[in-house]
Amino acid sequence: MTKLNIFTAIIGLVLLVVFFELLRRRQLREKYAVLWIIVALGVVPLAIFPSGLDWVTRQIGVKSGASLVLFLGLVLLLLICTHLSWEVSQLEEETRTLAEEIALIRTQLEERSVIPERDAPATEIGPKAAGDD
Structure with missing residues (x-):
């Protein structure tokens, strides 16, 4: 070895x-x-067991085990890139849908005057600081 x-x-x-x-x-x-x-x-x-790679290369007719490993590595990376691109596309679609739903909910709440409109001045939310009374 x-x-x-x-x-x-x-x-x-x-x-x-x-x-x-x-x-x-x-x-x-x-x-x-x-x-x-x-x-x-x-x-x-x-x-x-590097002889296992030699056996596989002989069975499929590849000249070099290194060539086979590099080719399989390239195929693996292409498959991973394709899968991750698919995942990103799905997440972008989901993010767009969620943003649209949030906008609709915000519009409905503004119409009911539950939350101030975006143009209204923001009020401070949170615990009052000492001396704010």
Whole structure:
């Protein structure tokens, strides 16, 4: 086993620990963590058993294992970018809808004189400071 294989396996294991810790702290949602955990679980065995990559390259007819890894990495990144673009589009639509609903609610409340109109002078809200009486 070469130093690169050992280093790659260690990095893969560290990434697994980081992903599980992010999940535990709820800083990474499960639907994203699953993908990264699968990637990390794929890196560790390939680092420990590099002949497995050679076997896969022979089976599919690729000349170099490095070329296959780079190609698969590129495909993975394109899929992730596509998914995140879709997520952003959904969030933009949801934000626009919520902003419209808030505007409608604000208009209804202003018509009922529940809240002051936007042109009216703002009043201070909150606890009174000492000496305001």
